[in-house]
Amino acid sequence: EERQETKPFRQRLLVVANRLPVSAVRKGEDAWSLEMSAGGLVSALLGVKEFEAKWIGWAGVNVPDEIGQKALTKALAEKRCIPVFLDEEIVHQYYNGYCNNILWPLFHYLGLPQEDRLATTRSFQSQFEAYEKANQMFADVVNRHYEEGDVVWCHDYHLMFLPKCLKTHNKKMKVGWFLHTPFPSSEIHRTLPSRSELLHSVLAADLVGFHTYDYARHFVSACTRILGLEGTPYGVEYQGKLTRVAAFPIGIDSERFIRALDLPPVQDHIKELQERFKGRKVMLGVDRLDMIKGIPQKILAFEKFLEENAYWRDKVVLLQIAVPTRTDVPEYQKLTSQVHEIVGRINGRFGTLTAVPIHHLDRSLDFHALCALYAVTDVALVTSLRDGMNLVSYEFVACQEKKKGVLILSEFAGAAQSLGAGAILVNPWNITEVAAAIARALNMPSAEREKRHKHNFNHVISHTAQEWAGTFVSELNDTVIEAQLRTRQ
Ligand code: G6P
Numbered sequence: 334e335e336r337q338e339t340k341p342f343r344q345r346l347l348v349v350a351n352r353l354p355v356s357a358v359r360k361g362e363d364a365w366s367l368e369m370s371a372g373g374l375v376s377a378l379l380g381v382k383e384f385e386a387k388w389i390g391w392a393g394v395n396v397p398d399e400i401g402q403k404a405l406t407k408a409l410a411e412k413r414c415i416p417v418f419l420d421e422e423i424v425h426q427y428y429n430g431y432c433n434n435i436l437w438p439l440f441h442y443l444g445l446p447q448e449d450r451l452a453t454t455r456s457f458q459s460q461f462e463a464y465e466k467a468n469q470m471f472a473d474v475v476n477r478h479y480e481e482g483d484v485v486w487c488h489d490y491h492l493m494f495l496p497k498c499l500k501t502h503n504k505k506m507k508v509g510w511f512l513h514t515p516f517p518s519s520e521i522h523r524t525l526p527s528r529s530e531l532l533h534s535v536l537a538a539d540l541v542g543f544h545t546y547d548y549a550r551h552f553v554s555a556c557t558r559i560l561g562l563e564g565t566p567y568g569v570e571y572q573g574k575l576t577r578v579a580a581f582p583i584g585i586d587s588e589r590f591i592r593a594l595d596l597p598p599v600q601d602h603i604k605e606l607q608e609r610f611k612g613r614k615v616m617l618g619v620d621r622l623d624m625i626k627g628i629p630q631k632i633l634a635f636e637k638f639l640e641e642n643a644y645w646r647d648k649v650v651l652l653q654i655a656v657p658t659r660t661d662v663p664e665y666q667k668l669t670s671q672v673h674e675i676v677g678r679i680n681g682r683f684g685t686l687t688a689v690p691i692h693h694l695d696r697s698l699d700f701h702a703l704c705a706l707y708a709v710t711d712v713a714l715v716t717s718l719r720d721g722m723n724l725v726s727y728e729f730v731a732c733q734e735k736k737k738g739v740l741i742l743s744e745f746a747g748a749a750q751s752l753g754a755g756a757i758l759v760n761p762w763n764i765t766e767v768a769a770a771i772a773r774a775l776n777m778p779s780a781e782r783e784k785r786h787k788h789n790f791n792h793v794i795s796h797t798a799q800e801w802a803g804t805f806v807s808e809l810n811d812t813v814i815e816a817q818l819r820t821r822q
Contacts, residue, residue: 345483346384346806349471351428351491353390353414354379363404369412371700373585373724377798378486379413384806389415389474395424417474419467426463428491429661435460436490438664439525440514441625441719461527465494472498479506484809487538489513497534509540509809511581514721515747516548519555532556536571539812542581542805544722544747549580577812581805582751584796585724590731591794593704602705610709614649614775617710619703619725620717622655622695624664627718627743627761628672632691634716634767636679639690642772646683649775650690651714652706656697669695707732712739712774715746716761722747726756730789737786739774741767751796755789 354375358366369375379386392409396402402418409416419427435457438444472495475485487495487510496508522528532555535541543549553564556571563570568578593599606615616635620626635651655672659665672693680689698706707713713729723746730740730752742749742756749758757770 343383343385344810345480346378346381346386347389347475347478347483347485348378348386348488349389349475349485349492349495350488351391351432353388353392353409353416355392355409355412355414357392357394357405357409359394359396359401363400365405365408367408367412371589373583373589373798376586376589377583377802380799381802381806383803387413387415387478389471389478390417391419391424391428392416395419395421415474415478417471419470423463423467423470425661426460427467429659430456430460431464432491433659433662434664435525436493437514438624439521440490440517442515442517442521443624443718444524457526461530468492468494469498471495472502475499476502479503481505483507484509484806486511486806486809493531494534496536496538500537507809507812508538509542509805510535510538511542511805512548512721513544513583515545515719516543516552516555518551519558522551522555523559528555528559532560536562536569536576538576540805540809541568541576541578543578544580544582545750546580547750548721548747549578553578577808579808581801581808582747582796583722583724583801584798585727585731585793586798587727587731587794588797590704590707590728591734593701594708594732594734596701599701599705599708602702603708606705606709610650612648614645614711615709616649616651616712616714616771617706617729618651618653618655618714618716619706619728620653620655621658622665622669622672623658624668625717625719627716628653628655628668629675630718630761630764631714631716631767632672632675632679634764635691635714635771636675636682637764637768638771639679639683641768645772645775646690647685647688650688650692652710653691653693654698654703654706655693655695657695703728704732708736710738711736712741712771714767714771715740715742715748716759716767717743717746718761720746720748724748726752727793730755730786730793733786734790737779737782739777739782739785740789741770741774751792752789755785755787755792 354370356368360366396405406416484507496510499506499508556562556569557564568576639646676691676693680691683690707729715723715726717723726740726742726748740756742758743761744758759767759770
């Protein structure tokens with residue numbers, strides 16, 4: 334009841350995520366250069382007009398000294414960002430270890446690291462302790478900046494322990510948690526040694542959000558089966574209240590992509606690419622170089638397609654942009670060399686003196702080059718083995734108003750639930766099926782392409798990142814405390 338009077342004109346929103354949306358480079362003892370990343374998530378979270386948002390997270394750099402920390406904190410404040418400082422050991426155990434070597438593969442159905450299963454099991458406990466400790470460090474920063482009436486929105490698998498830390502400190506704090514990855518079947522989740530601790534902590538939040546209804550359902554099943562709690566269509570009954578659980582599918586800032594296509598530098602890029610690949614159909618993959626993205630499987634499917642379709646060999650090119658990520662984790666290092674080996678073999682096999690079938694890039698592209706690439710693409714290949722949503726598929730669709738190219742999309746990406754009717758859906762593990770989908774996409778009549786594109790385009794422009802953020806926060810605001818929430822009485 335006390336809450337009703339505290340609705341300021343512009344409510345403060347504290348966004349807490351492992352990573353701040355900046356890249357910070359140290360230029361001297363007390364000097365930093367900052368570059369803000371401009372993705373959909375950033376414009377969604379820092380751009381919601383109704384809220385005054387601040388972003389709390391790790392700046393991705395080790396800053397052991399106080400002078401450096403102070404200077405960075407000051408520089409970040411201008412960008413509405415607040416840093417959490419993590420030392421190297423914590424980063425190693427919490428970020429590389431528990432987050433990216435355990436939770437990430439498990440939530441994507443890849444199990445625990447294959448070759449290191451025993452070593453991982455042994456180091457599990459210390460990594461989990463580092464995870465708890467890191468989450469408490471995030472909580473301490475939130476608590477220092479929290480003012481009554483703020484809403485706190487925690488993001489992703491890095492911060493599953495955060496809702497509990499926050500609520501333990503202040504029961505009245507309005508806390509939401511959103512998962513950007515899949516939440517796996519409860520049978521997978523229950524293999525995790527810390528399965529119950531994580532569930533209990535997430536349930537301390539007022540609102541728990543997922544990209545799809547299936548992920549929400551898996552989470553509720555995990556709570557009922559592993560913790561023996563009561564699930565309802567609205568969420569989970571937990572400690573005398575209802576923790577609301579729901580699906581909030583994310584989107585992109587589609588306008589930003591559509592507008593960019595008319596900019597002179599993008600137009601120049603488009604012309605260059607068209608010239609460069611004249612007479613060939615362009616197929617495109619854009620992924621972080623991550624196991625879940627199914628890059629080796631995709632390239633093998635492309636090889637199979639070339640094998641079976643001699644006609645197309647000199648008339649198609651696959652451009653694969655593989656953005657390096659989490660390069661300190663051994664599994665990711667192995668993946669890089671595996672992909673290089675496959676690409677080299679296929680280019681050796683099907684290349685000519687003047688052309689190769691696959692252009693593989695180990696780096697990201699700037700926004701303008703990326704938009705141009707999307708615009709000239711005939712067929713996009715998004716064949717993740719699992720993916721929370723996958724926004725590359727949305728970005729491609731947003732840039733295809735002229736070309737009306739085909740999207741081949743994994744049925745295991747969250748996006749399959751929204752773009753499934755317009756895309757060709759595939760099982761990425763089935764290389765024969767993906768090869769056949771490539772042939773079908775390249776031969777698709779224009780009337781069918783237009784129809785499919787229209788379906789997807791309408792979805793992408795009407796389900797934006799801004800709308801996603803607005804819906805989550807207003808739903809979080811609407812969750813009421815304790816007794817009022819008892820739906821059954
Ligand atoms: C996924 C996760 C994000 C993460 C991003 C990049 O999309 O859901 O939380 O920020 O990957 O990974 P990184 O480990 O570099 O932050």
